[in-house]
Amino acid sequence: MSHPIQTADLDWQHVDGIDVPVSKQFGDVYFSKDNGLLETRHVFLNGNDLSTRLANLNDFEYFCVGETGFGTGLNILALWQLWQQVRPDNHSHLHAISVEKFPLSKTDLIRALNAWPELKPLADQLIAQYPMPIAGCHRLSFPDERFSLDLWLGDAHDVFPVMEKTVTVNAWFLDGFAPSCNPDMWEENVLNNIVRLSDFGSTFASFSVAGVLKRGLKNHGISISRPRGFRHKREMLKAIWNAPEKQSESSNDLDATEKKTELRAAIFKQRQIAIIGAGIAGLSCAWAFAQRGHQVMIYDQSAPLSGGSGNPLALLNPKLCPIEQSADHLMTLAWQHAINHYAKFKAFRPIQVSQLALKNADELLKLAEQYPENILQAEQAMDSSLTTSYPNLNLLQAGAVLPHQLRDQILEHPLIQYKQAEVSEIKPAALVNVFSSSQQLLGEFDHVIVCAARNSQNFFEHFPVLKPIRGQVSWLNNSALPLDANQAYSYGGYCMQLDADQLILGASFYPNRADDEVLLEDHVHNYELIHSVFPEYAKTLPPVETWQGRASVRAQTQDYFPVVGQLQENQQIYTLTGLGSKGFLFAPLCSEVLAAQVLGEACPVSSTLLKKLSARRFEKKMKAKKPYFKPQI
Ligand SMILES: Cc1cc2nc3c(=O)[nH]c(=O)nc-3n(C[C@H](O)[C@H](O)[C@H](O)COP(=O)(O)OP(=O)(O)OC[C@H]3O[C@@H](n4cnc5c(N)ncnc54)[C@H](O)[C@@H]3O)c2cc1C
Numbered sequence: 001m002s003h004p005i006q007t008a009d010l011d012w013q014h015v016d017g018i019d020v021p022v023s024k025q026f027g028d029v030y031f032s033k034d035n036g037l038l039e040t041r042h043v044f045l046n047g048n049d050l051s052t053r054l055a056n057l058n059d060f061e062y063f064c065v066g067e068t069g070f071g072t073g074l075n076i077l078a079l080w081q082l083w084q085q086v087r088p089d090n091h092s093h094l095h096a097i098s099v100e101k102f103p104l105s106k107t108d109l110i111r112a113l114n115a116w117p118e119l120k121p122l123a124d125q126l127i128a129q130y131p132m133p134i135a136g137c138h139r140l141s142f143p144d145e146r147f148s149l150d151l152w153l154g155d156a157h158d159v160f161p162v163m164e165k166t167v168t169v170n171a172w173f174l175d176g177f178a179p180s181c182n183p184d185m186w187e188e189n190v191l192n193n194i195v196r197l198s199d200f201g202s203t204f205a206s207f208s209v210a211g212v213l214k215r216g217l218k219n220h221g222i223s224i225s226r227p228r229g230f231r232h233k234r235e236m237l238k239a240i241w242n243a244p245e246k247q248s249e250s251s252n253d254l255d256a257t258e259k260k261t262e263l264r265a266a267i268f269k270q271r272q273i274a275i276i277g278a279g280i281a282g283l284s285c286a287w288a289f290a291q292r293g294h295q296v297m298i299y300d301q302s303a304p305l306s307g308g309s310g311n312p313l314a315l316l317n318p319k320l321c322p323i324e325q326s327a328d329h330l331m332t333l334a335w336q337h338a339i340n341h342y343a344k345f346k347a348f349r350p351i352q353v354s355q356l357a358l359k360n361a362d363e364l365l366k367l368a369e370q371y372p373e374n375i376l377q378a379e380q381a382m383d384s385s386l387t388t389s390y391p392n393l394n395l396l397q398a399g400a401v402l403p404h405q406l407r408d409q410i411l412e413h414p415l416i417q418y419k420q421a422e423v424s425e426i427k428p429a430a431l432v433n434v435f436s437s438s439q440q441l442l443g444e445f446d447h448v449i450v451c452a453a454r455n456s457q458n459f460f461e462h463f464p465v466l467k468p469i470r471g472q473v474s475w476l477n478n479s480a481l482p483l484d485a486n487q488a489y490s491y492g493g494y495c496m497q498l499d500a501d502q503l504i505l506g507a508s509f510y511p512n513r514a515d516d517e518v519l520l521e522d523h524v525h526n527y528e529l530i531h532s533v534f535p536e537y538a539k540t541l542p543p544v545e546t547w548q549g550r551a552s553v554r555a556q557t558q559d560y561f562p563v564v565g566q567l568q569e570n571q572q573i574y575t576l577t578g579l580g581s582k583g584f585l586f587a588p589l590c591s592e593v594l595a596a597q598v599l600g601e602a603c604p605v606s607s608t609l610l611k612k613l614s615a616r617r618f619e620k621k622m623k624a625k626k627p628y629f630k631p632q633i
Pocket residue numbers: 276277278279280281282299300301302303304305306307308309310311313314315316317421422423424451452453455456470471472473506507508550551552553554576577578579580581582583584585586
């Protein structure tokens with residue numbers, strides 16, 4: 001459970017031609033009235049020696065900065081600007097993690113950042129991806145800049161404890177209003193988690209030299225110095241976590257140093273990655289790794305999109321949770337991530353989805369009051385050419401994806417290669433060997449990601465049960481009475497315009513069936529679904545015998561969560577599958593989670609959610625060989 005997010009309540013002070021935001025909640029300024037940008041550089045960038053450290057990053061090295069209190073984003077933009085100035089010309093990557101309890105509204109953010117004309121090109125990119133005020137982690141990616149940001153909306157007390165330590169935070173900006181205005185942020189529990197996410201070599205900087213902070217850091221064995229503060233301020237805090245000193249270097253220490261160097265060389269390099277299966281899971285993973293500069297080979301036994309992912313159009317249609325559950329709710333988080341992710345592709349169409357309340361209408365419609373403005377609209381009657389007796393919740397920020405266009409753009413990436421091959425075996429060795437069904441060695445890779453839908457289970461000894469669910473979409477000519485092109489409808493089934501002349505209807509749902517011929521009875525099923533909610537409109541549609549369709553099979557886990565990650569430790573074999581009925585919605589976020597696990601990067605979901613996605617969550621049950629339900633094929 002988390003609290004619904006409240007945006008920052010601000011006053012503005014006009015100082016030397018700029019608007020300085022002041023928090024009414026805390027009674028403190030967001031940045032110094034005496035040139036906040038220079039102070040940020042002095043305290044946070046120089047305080048962590050970032051010019052030198054960033055300039056010296058190795059090829060493929062990942063550097064992570066953590067911040068308490070995102071505020072106006074000034075620190076992060078100044079960091080990004082420094083990164084532009086000093087970053088080496090290689091594949092190193094800068095990632096920032098920031099936590100914010102009271103995010104500025106977008107309007108206030110724009111006004112606050114107007115103060116810094118030299119940061120405008122970066123501020124504009126930040127503003128374009130600035131998330132909705134909903135609790136949880138929001139990943140903003142700027143791949144051309146080799147820069148990314150995880151903005152965790154929520155209280156530092158709730159957020160830090162659930163951050164998974166998939167990476168070490170190398171440098172910290174301890175910002176968060178003066179301890180006298182906001183003692184909460186400087187409590188031991190927050191600092192303990194900051195230290196948990198750090199390691200020897202991590203550094204810390206703050207404008208505050210409050211006793212509570214100094215004592216807290218010292219208690220963890222972190223060395224503190226107090227150089228001059230910005231302009232008239234006497235001092236600031238600079239700290240480094242040094243490994244405990246040894247009396248003399250023994251041969252063991254030298255071995256350890258050598259091992260560390262070897263380990264770094266193994267980590268900071270271009271990885272060769274094989275992906276098995278070119279559906280939305282495989283394509284999304286391929287994109288995630290290629291965007292980071294790694295070399296990807298995708299194999300598919302038939303052709304890309306030959307499985308469940310090959311429908312002419314896919315709808316992003318989340319069932320949103322009560323707002324206080326948003327921080328850990330996969331569907332709600334994946335929806336926000338997917339909208340931001342697909343918007344970068346030509347294949348994306350922004351569209352609204354009117355979700356009809358077939359039952360529990362009050363429960364569904366009250367979500368409109370809980371979510372921030374301009375996301376949900378509760379409507380009692382349908383405001384369109386369709387008439388229905390059902391109330392509905394209109395999700396204003398949704399979308400649809402043209403899978404074939406998406407596939408083309410992903411496969412055009414210079415680091416992604418595709419080969420048609422049925423993979424039959426994966427053998428872990430120094431590198432992982434991938435074999436075809438004719439026992440031919442297809443290649444050797446650093447990592448293999450199995451995205452083969454239900455066939456994924458063939459590659460592992462113990463695998464979560466994946467139930468087959470047959471489904472068929474139908475499309476038909478409705479040029480006489482097309483629907484609003486910007487509106488989809490969801491009612492157990494779904495409908496929207498496929499193009500100017502055709503309506504697409506989804507989808508039949510037959511558990512425990514794995515057949516995939518197009519059947520008239522499934523067209524009838526889709527007709528009955530639309531007829532049950534829009535009877536008048538359904539009567540205007542041409543006869544089902546004239547409809548076209550595509551049938552395929554979903555792979556569904558028993559708990560409706562995807563299967564993400566490793567099944568066996570120390571084997572470089574991972575999986576992303578079990579996407580059920582929501583593959584297009586889940587795949588982009590799950591691919592980021594997977595990339596974090598494979599590459600040792602920051603993870604964009606909480607440890608609570610990560611456990612729910614884990615490929616090993618059924619381990620006990622699987623080993624006991626008592627599956628919840630058995631697929632009947
Ligand atoms: C009718 C229908 C409508 C749907 N509508 C939507 C929607 O609107 N929105 C949405 O989000 N989701 C929708 N879904 C769900 C979504 O399509 C699935 O969740 C998604 O396709 C799963 O993707 P995948 O990549 O895991 O599997 P698939 O797309 O099935 O891809 C698996 C790939 O692995 C390949 N493969 C298998 N074995 C091997 C092997 N041994 N070697 C090499 N390759 C192999 C297959 O050929 C296949 O291409 C719908 C599903 C159906 C059936």
